[in-house]
Amino acid sequence: MQISLSFEKFDEVLNGSKVSNVIWNQENDSALGSSSTQQLWTDKYKLCSLEEPDVQKKNVEHFLTPSRFEGLVNPKRDLALGSSSRQQLWTNKNKPCSLEEHAIQKENVGRFLTPSRFEGLVNPDHDSASASSSTQQLWAEKYKPRSLEELAVQRKKVEEVRAWFEERLGDSKDKFSTNVLVITGQAGVGKTATVRQIASHLGARLYEWDTPTPTIWQEYMHNCKTGLEYTSKLDEFENFVERIRRYGSTSPSIPGESKSSAILLIDDLPVTNGRTAFERLRQCLLLLVRSTHIPTAVVLTECGKADSVDSTAQSFEELQSILVDAGARKVALNPITNGSIKRTLSKICRQEQYSLSTEQIDLVAQASGGDIRQAITSLQFSSLKQDPMLNLSLSISKPNFPEEKADGHGGFSIQFGRDETLSLFHALGKFLHNKRETDNLVKMDQDAFVVKDKFSRLPLKMDAPEKVLSQAHGQARPVLDFLHENFLDFISEDAIDDAWAVASYLSDADLLLASFRGRLVRYNEADNVLQSAAASVAARGVLFGNSHPVPPRWHAIRKPKLWRVDQSSLQKKKELLKKKFMAWDGSISADVYNGSSSSDVSVLATEYAPALKWLGNRTSVGLEAHEAPIPDNETQDVDIFEGMSLDDHESEISNYESEDDWMSEM
């Protein structure tokens, strides 16, 4: 808050009441850049640029520039140079100028750096650009729904949630078994907004639990010095729940609040790592569901429809089922429909006086994938492109940026929006079902590539296979294995030639991947090329080879049997070797060396194993563990017993190992 202090001082300067020493100092030393306040400015600047580390730099600039430049309204200033922001500012600052002018500059710098914070401090008399101050706000914040009617969420769902809260907030709250509502839905469908609006609609006070920001390392080190204990986020959450349970409210200090009009919103459950932590969270949630007296909404963000093997997706499912099992009511919000996104967007456009054609709005809405926050941000982003000043700065700071993109339609490519994802099975289904147009609608061009009849196929009813693959995040190996396992179901009964063609393409793809298994792993480039080439060959091979697809009907997609075969053959191999060695152990203990040496597995499997099977009942090294061998004497009996128990143990271990392998391969 040092900054705001200095701003206050600036205000004083502007009002001409007092000239503080600090300011003078600063101005005198500004050329050296060594005064303490100056240091703060740089720090502040750093923080500002770090504020959005995951957003692409380019985008950050795009966002920040308009507000910057609207602040820097002085036409005398060299705007073209403004894109290299820091330098420009400091040069400006270092120029000797009158006190007042300097102060205005400062002010501009201030807005530039911390628009939101500065807002409160702006003295309207001096803020020349106050008319446009509204643009500084993010639209997603600015146009967040103010009433229930404004919510873009499905009316029915809103009503459902509202009714639920109303019932609980009513007088007869004791008759309900639980007071917890779980709201699920993907990001940006308005889960939190719904609860907020309902709370304000019902006139209830909203208590929120927000996951605390993570402790960064420096902070932790600092706290250590001051003697503060580190508490994990989970601990904090536990304490929070405990408080609620005990006192029925988060902040008991607020006076005059009746409990009946309070709503608790738990926006984000702490992320847990590992089983024990998860178990604690589970207990915590159970406790919450059973004992809370305030109507509570738990908001869970769905992790997207892509079937990630990610543990977060799993834990989402688990958390949801834990809550529901404990008796919580569940409301699932669907992605927001295109229609209502479009309505919202055009409303914003009207209010911002920003003209955008319906097609463009449509495009933005579609690209958002049902995420309204994303849609609004995209809209704001696209509106920036028509700002002439921005264009100017863009063309200077990024010379490579294509000029034509700035004017209108060209810029509406896929520069924003969420990438659509498909599940792996969806993609596999596309390949296997092989849906094509019924007749060849594509008109043959004059110079179109003419192919022989037997190679020509009807056009596909889907995107290019490569695109489908990338949408499904498909890795070549699993895709190939799945296709190989399942493709036979989709080939018509007498088309053995097709089966042959597909198998041969899959084999080619497999060959590509087999070489990838080797050394090339190290070279990312080569690895990527091979991977995608193999996946492409596999997908296109399946599509091309299956020239007479069977009429679509439902097929279950099986997990590749090959994986199991891989695993168990490894296990079997270990077993074989073990058996062989067990025989030795026995003979060594009897001090007789039997003279055999280790044989390779293929010999063991093809020659020893069948023979031993025949001899099974007679020898101590019966290959089939379940065929109980009939021992000749007691000592052998003991040997066998030990051998078998050891074997069991070993196979268990190897089972785990191979599972791990499987996981890591995925």
Add this chain to the structure above:
Amino acid sequence: MLWVDKYRPKTLDQVIVHQDIAQNLKKLVTEQDCPHLLFYGPPGSGKKTLIMALLRQVFGPGAEKVKVENKTWKIDAGSRNIDLELTTLSSANHVELSPSDAGFQDRYVVQEVIKEMAKNRPIDTKGKRGFKVLVLNEVDKLSREAQHSLRRTMEKYSASCRLILCCNSSSKVTEAIRSRCLNIRINSPTEEQIVKVLEFIAKKEGLQLPSGFATRLAEKSNRSLRRAILSFETCRVQQYPFKDNQAIPAMDWEEFVFEIASDIMQEQSPKRLFQVRGKLYELLLNCVPPVVVLKRLLYELLKRLDAEIKHEVCHWAAYYVSISFQILFIVPLVDFPSPLECSAQAAYIQPPLIRANSDPVALHS
């Protein structure tokens, strides 16, 4: 104990089949320092037996006191550490292992093991030979990288360590290694020799072995002594006294391949292909190497096919077998995390195999 192990010759003098080679080896190690050795020959010809007998000749009966160890090597491979687990057989004077069990990491095994052995050189109190012997099995299955590093380590540590390499086909061992070793080819025993061995065993066991039956056993064994003795013992369990026309049980996996071949000939449809694939998985599950399956399947198919398409089927079989070897030997398979050669082979042999089966030309017959 199986007869194969029980009647394995312990010393070079006891050897029945390759007496001349045994005598030469004996002379070699008694008269002078032993060079690196490379034994190669078809399976069941007696390579291992000779190696063990040779070790006994060099180190005395101590070489027979072996212990089985599951050793883990920690290998520092620059950017990461690799843990390798490998089963070794070792006595005071020698270590035996199959580096190809480590799959793609075989290179590290070769380097590390030899280095370690060179470090712990046996202290020769009695002024005996101060070297250890490292027996490496299946060198032909080593990746090219591993073979290359084997060559280097061989040179570097040759003062303290002798290598005995053992493989089926010397053509898959690099020229560089072959020229640094004394190559000893072990032929398959002739049928007469096999009969002789069988008669020797019968005498020791006190069994009556009709000569006709012995001849049939030898014929059926495909000139593999191990196989002959194994099926001899099997027959003994099934029926004794022997008859001349007694049935000799086939290997179960061979019968299984036979079934697959009949399935293929009966019907050619995607559904049948699926069934066949299931049966192939079954074989792979039992660790039968894909190449062996493919060979056997070709053999079975050729018996039933018309003359004009035999050529084509052979072509495809050879094509896919060669691809599988190309992958094994040309592309270095060093770093892949799961050291499972069988699965690797299975994975790429698998589709080809189906293609060979379902070759439309073959199936239209």
